Amino acid sequence: MKSILVTGASGQIGSELVAKLQDVYGEDNVVATDIRKSPDAAQQSAGPFEILDVTDGKRMFEIAKQYDVDTVIHLAALLSARAEENPQLAWNLNMTGLVNGLEVARQLDCQFFTPSSIAAFGPSTPKSGTPQDTLQRPNTIYGVTKVSGELLCDYYHSKFGVDTRGVRFPGLISYVTPPGGGTTDYAVEIYYHAVQYGNYTSFIGKGTYMDMMYMPDALDAIVQLMEADGDKLVHRNAFNITAMSVAPEDIESAIQELMPGFAVSYAVDPVRQAIADSWPSSIDSSCAEMEWGFRPRYDLGEMTKDMLLKLHRKLQVKTS
Ligand SMILES: NC(=O)c1ccc[n+]([C@@H]2O[C@H](COP(=O)([O-])OP(=O)(O)OC[C@H]3O[C@@H](n4cnc5c(N)ncnc54)[C@H](O)[C@@H]3O)[C@@H](O)[C@H]2O)c1
Known part of the structure; x- marks a missing residue:
């Protein structure tokens, strides 16, 4: 290139x-x-x-x-x-x-x-x-x-x-540009809402596992x-390729490690839930690992730490 x-x-x-x-x-x-x-x-x-x-x-x-x-x-x-x-x-x-x-x-x-x-x-x-x-x-x-x-x-x-x-x-989680209308968007919104409001209402149901990556x-x-x-x-x-397979409650727990008062409630959107239900809960990335050395650096805990830090700065919200 x-x-x-x-x-x-x-x-x-x-x-x-x-x-x-x-x-x-x-x-x-x-x-x-x-x-x-x-x-x-x-x-x-x-x-x-x-x-x-x-x-x-x-x-x-x-x-x-x-x-x-x-x-x-x-x-x-x-x-x-x-x-x-x-x-x-x-x-x-x-x-x-x-x-x-x-x-x-x-x-x-x-x-x-x-x-x-x-x-x-x-x-x-x-x-x-x-x-x-x-x-x-x-x-x-x-x-x-x-x-x-x-x-x-x-x-x-x-x-x-x-x-x-x-x-x-898999679903990509980031803090720079908001996602463009995918099913895994909840996993980005949850961090914005944690920082801005201290709570989040998820449109994807509890127990729905999907692959994600930072x-x-x-x-x-x-x-x-x-x-x-x-x-x-x-x-x-x-x-x-994947870095983690997570459900909304896993992200909730990871955020609670750093923001103990954070809470998630659920108002499931049937259209996006049906899409999520049709997808795998975890994919095998071993071919990418073997053929070109794919290896992600961020797990859920590391990603959550970085997302919250960067969003606090971006949204200029003081950390408690
Ligand atoms: N973000 C994810 O979680 C994710 C996961 C899997 C695959 N992907 C794939 O990665 C690619 C990029 O995704 P993204 O998340 O950045 O999407 P996005 O929706 O954030 O961005 C898409 C961009 O395409 C532009 N666009 C729309 N119509 C266009 C047109 N006619 N001509 C030129 N540009 C046009 C939009 O203005 C937008 O900036 C897509 O192929 C998507 O399917 C994304």
């Missing part, structure tokens, strides 16, 4: 990934693009930024050519809960955007990364210790686009030799996989 185009760069992952890539590869070598600028001026990319609607393949190609990029990191997508509200938009954005990104990579000989998700699994998938290679029959439109995307990335590698790579992200580990995983020796990759796309 020497010159990198990032789509969906103003979102939860992109806003932090662009800054990290700029640190590693140089400010001018990362071209951030999105359909909108970041609403938070502080998060606006310091390097080049271009408005790009990823469904416009011609414009994507022009920007990639103009900046002579050798890598495309394609993040723009509609996430699970928002996709269920507008399945047609989700299919169009997630699939047309992906095909356009892959075509740019094919025509300009770029390395290509896009994230899949634990949403690529479904109710018939083994629920715990979910293997890398297993049944994938998701029943959400988001999941359908993610499985299709995994297959398409494999196809572009085998058919055209494009160096496609990817991971299946953003710094997710960003490291992207760079590590992209820099990995391609000859050692058996799977290339859609590596299972």
